[in-house]
């Protein structure tokens with residue numbers, strides 16, 4: 643992962659594919675004008691690009707690319723997840739917060755791509771800036787509920803807040819007797835469980851709360867009333 647100040651962090655994995663373009667844009671930057679994105683509801687709905695032209699035409703949290711259109715998601719602390727299929731040169735953008743991730747939005751995106759000709763071994767996934775385990779506190783009860791679900795992979799969390807040596811501002815302060823949950827890890831484990839190859843999944847490990855540009859984090863805004871702006875992430879196949 644390398645940092646470009648104006649265009650957002652890069653994925654080594656996706657940078658290897660000359661047939662696509664993508665960005666994990668910093669907060670507040672406008673999305674490409676022809677981008678398709680849904681009315682996001684933390685759902686598991688994944689639709690095709692043209693169903694979201696004009697943008698927000700339908701409630702969905704994942705968009706599959708069509709006809710070289712950029713497909714996008716907007717996030718604050720949730721995971722922006724970009725998919726690339728080297729078999730059919732397909733792309734997809736998925737908004738996956740905890741609720742959508744637990745609801746199956748990532749698996750639905752994989753299923754749609756497979757139905758359109760991808761193979762599990764040709765799918766590549768980059769998980770962009772999102773709140774990290776350094777700043778994402780959850781109630782213990784929520785984690786207990788997740789641990790009771792036999793369909794979920796092993797969870798990663800810590801009772802002690804992990805120190806983030808790369809933080810550029812103070813990490814989140816504990817608000818409760820909670821635990822520090824690793825949401826990007828859960829997404830990665832779910833993708834592995836679905837059959838995506840480990841070397842085809844990249845987690846950028848940029849925490850929106852303590853590492854990304856200011857205004858990136860919904861939770862930071864909740865704590866400091868500092869304001870926030872959506873960050874758009876998008877991907878498209880080149881014409």
Ligand SMILES: [Zn+2]
Nearest residue numbers: 776777849852
């Ligand atoms: Zn953090």
